[in-house]
Amino acid sequence: MLDHDNLARCALRRSEAPVAKRTTSPFLQFIAINSVGKTFAARTGSSISVLDCVDLTIAENEFVSFVGRSGCxxxxxxxxxxGLEDATQGQITIAGRPVTGPGxxxxxxxxxxxxxxxxxAVDNVAFGFRKSGLNKTDRRQKAMDLLTLVGLEAAASKYPREMSGGMQQRVSIARALALDPQILLMDEPFGALDELTRIELQHELLRIWEAQRKTVVFVTHSINEALMLSDRIVLLAPNPGRIKRVFDVDLPRPRSRTEPRFNALYEEIWDELST
Amino acid sequence: MSEILKTLRSNDLALGLIGAVAAVGVWEICARTGVVDPTLFPSPSLAISAAAQRLTAETLADNLMWSLFRVFSGFILGALAGAAIGIAAGWYRGFGTIVRPLIELLRPIPPLAWIPLAIIWFGLGEPSKLFIIFLGAFFPVVTAAYQGMRSIDPVLLRAAQTLGLDGLPLLLWVAVPATAPDLATGVRIGWGLSFGVLVAAELIAADRGLGYMIINERNTGGSVGVIIVGILLIGALNLLTDAAIGAAIKRWVGRWHGA
Incomplete structure (x- = not known):
C-alpha cells in the first residue's frame, strides 16, 4: 500500500524535525518501519490518530526499546x-518482506x-510447536529443552495458576522462542513483576539474547529497564503517537546503574520525556 | 493445618448427618404417637414397609432405569446441541446475530409449557419426553457457552495467533478450552433442570419411570408410603448424579481453573 500523500507528508515532517540518522544499508534495515500511521474512527465521526509518520529501522540482532508515556x-x-494490528498508513517490512500478519x-x-x-508449563511451550509439524513426543522434548533454557525444567508439570509471576513470564519467553523466531517482540513483559524478580529476568533475557542472537523490540515504562537492556532507546510522544527522539546507549554490558554515563543518559531521557 | 481442616469438614458432615437422622426420628415419633395422621403421613418405617410390600425390586429397577435413560439421553443431546450452537454463535459473529434473538425469545418459556405441544407433535411415546428434557439442558448450556465465548481474554487468542494459529484450530485449541469453566457451570445447571423436567414430564405423560410410579400410586389409590419413598428416591438420584457431575467437572477444569 503506497499512499503518496502520506509519504510526502512524512518526508516533510522528517526534514523539519529529524529524530535520527537514516540508514540505507540492508543489514541495518532488518525491520523497516516506513511512514507508519494508525487512526481509529471515533464515535463522533472524527478520527483519532494513535500513530503518525513513524519511521524507524532496526538492525539484525539489535536490542531496541520503546519508551514513552501511556497513550504514545x-x-x-x-x-x-x-502483525496483530494493521497500519492504516505506511508499511513495515521484515528482511524486505512486508508484514501481513502474525507468524x-x-x-x-x-x-x-x-x-x-x-x-x-511444558504443554504451553509445546503449544508453540503446533505449527512445526513435529509429533507430540518431539514437541514435548523440544519444549523441555526451552524450559531448561529459561531455568524452569523443575516446574514443567505446573499449571500457570500454580506459578509465580516471574515463572509465568519465563514460560512465556520459552513459548515465544518455540518457532525459533528471528524477532522477539516484548510488550512490558516484566511490568507486573516485583523489583528483584524483574532484575533477575532482565539478566536472564540478556543471556538468552546473547546466546540466541535475536532481534529484540522491547516496550517498557521504565527508563532504567530500557537503559539496562537496549542498544537503542526510541522515545515516543503522544497526541498523535510519534517518535520524539532516538538515543544510542553506548555502554558496555553488563551495565551498572551507578555508572556516571548511565545516569547522564537517564537524565537526558527524563528531560526529553517531561518536556 | 490441613489435618484440622479435614477433621472440621468431616465433623460438618457428621453434624449434618445427625440433623437428618434426628428429623427422621422426630417424624417417626410424631407418626407413631398420632401427632400427624399416619394415613396421610405414615412413619418412615411404615412407608418403607409399604413400599417393600407393593414394589418388587424388578419394577423399581425398571422404573429407575427408564428415568435415568430418559434424562441421560435428553440431557446429552441438549447439552451437545447447546454447546455447539453457543460456541458457534460466540465465534461466528454473523451466525450469532441470526440465532441469538431467537434463543433469547424461546429461553424464557419454561420447558414444561412445551408439554402439550410435544404430545401433539411426538405423541405419548419417548420422543415427547426426550424433547422436553432436551429443552431443559439446551438453554442453560447454550447461554453459558455463548457467554463463555464472549468473555475469552483476547490476549490468549493473540498469543495463539503469534504462534501461527487461526481459523478452526484457533477455535478448537484455544477458544473452546478457554470456555470450559463457563461451559461446566452451564452443564451443571442444565443437568438439574433436565432432572426436574424429567419427573414433571413423567407425572403428566408416561407409562413407566419414577414420576409415573408415584403418580400411578396416587391415581390407583395405593399407598402414601410408596409415594414418599418414590420422591425421596428421586431426590437421592438427583443428589448422586449431580455430585458425580460435580466431581467430573472438578477433575476436568478444577486444577487449572481453581474451581
Whole structure:
C-alpha cells in the first residue's frame, strides 16, 4: 500500500524535525518501519490518530526499546510489527518482506496472563510447536529443552495458576522462542513483576539474547529497564503517537546503574520525556 | 493445618448427618404417637414397609432405569446441541446475530409449557419426553457457552495467533478450552433442570419411570408410603448424579481453573 500523500507528508515532517540518522544499508534495515500511521474512527465521526509518520529501522540482532508515556502508541506499534494490528498508513517490512500478519518470524511475549491456563508449563511451550509439524513426543522434548533454557525444567508439570509471576513470564519467553523466531517482540513483559524478580529476568533475557542472537523490540515504562537492556532507546510522544527522539546507549554490558554515563543518559531521557 | 481442616469438614458432615437422622426420628415419633395422621403421613418405617410390600425390586429397577435413560439421553443431546450452537454463535459473529434473538425469545418459556405441544407433535411415546428434557439442558448450556465465548481474554487468542494459529484450530485449541469453566457451570445447571423436567414430564405423560410410579400410586389409590419413598428416591438420584457431575467437572477444569 503506497499512499503518496502520506509519504510526502512524512518526508516533510522528517526534514523539519529529524529524530535520527537514516540508514540505507540492508543489514541495518532488518525491520523497516516506513511512514507508519494508525487512526481509529471515533464515535463522533472524527478520527483519532494513535500513530503518525513513524519511521524507524532496526538492525539484525539489535536490542531496541520503546519508551514513552501511556497513550504514545508504543504497544500499538509493537502490535503492528507483530502483525496483530494493521497500519492504516505506511508499511513495515521484515528482511524486505512486508508484514501481513502474525507468524512471519515474530515471537511475542505479552505483559502477563497470556499463558493458556488449561495447559501445564511444558504443554504451553509445546503449544508453540503446533505449527512445526513435529509429533507430540518431539514437541514435548523440544519444549523441555526451552524450559531448561529459561531455568524452569523443575516446574514443567505446573499449571500457570500454580506459578509465580516471574515463572509465568519465563514460560512465556520459552513459548515465544518455540518457532525459533528471528524477532522477539516484548510488550512490558516484566511490568507486573516485583523489583528483584524483574532484575533477575532482565539478566536472564540478556543471556538468552546473547546466546540466541535475536532481534529484540522491547516496550517498557521504565527508563532504567530500557537503559539496562537496549542498544537503542526510541522515545515516543503522544497526541498523535510519534517518535520524539532516538538515543544510542553506548555502554558496555553488563551495565551498572551507578555508572556516571548511565545516569547522564537517564537524565537526558527524563528531560526529553517531561518536556 | 490441613489435618484440622479435614477433621472440621468431616465433623460438618457428621453434624449434618445427625440433623437428618434426628428429623427422621422426630417424624417417626410424631407418626407413631398420632401427632400427624399416619394415613396421610405414615412413619418412615411404615412407608418403607409399604413400599417393600407393593414394589418388587424388578419394577423399581425398571422404573429407575427408564428415568435415568430418559434424562441421560435428553440431557446429552441438549447439552451437545447447546454447546455447539453457543460456541458457534460466540465465534461466528454473523451466525450469532441470526440465532441469538431467537434463543433469547424461546429461553424464557419454561420447558414444561412445551408439554402439550410435544404430545401433539411426538405423541405419548419417548420422543415427547426426550424433547422436553432436551429443552431443559439446551438453554442453560447454550447461554453459558455463548457467554463463555464472549468473555475469552483476547490476549490468549493473540498469543495463539503469534504462534501461527487461526481459523478452526484457533477455535478448537484455544477458544473452546478457554470456555470450559463457563461451559461446566452451564452443564451443571442444565443437568438439574433436565432432572426436574424429567419427573414433571413423567407425572403428566408416561407409562413407566419414577414420576409415573408415584403418580400411578396416587391415581390407583395405593399407598402414601410408596409415594414418599418414590420422591425421596428421586431426590437421592438427583443428589448422586449431580455430585458425580460435580466431581467430573472438578477433575476436568478444577486444577487449572481453581474451581
Amino acid at each position: 502508541g508504543k504497544t500499538t506499534l509493537l502490535n503492528i510489527i507483530a 512471519q518470524g515474530q515471537g511475542v511475549v505479552f505483559q502477563q496472563h497470556a499463558l493458556f491456563p488449561w495447559l501445564t
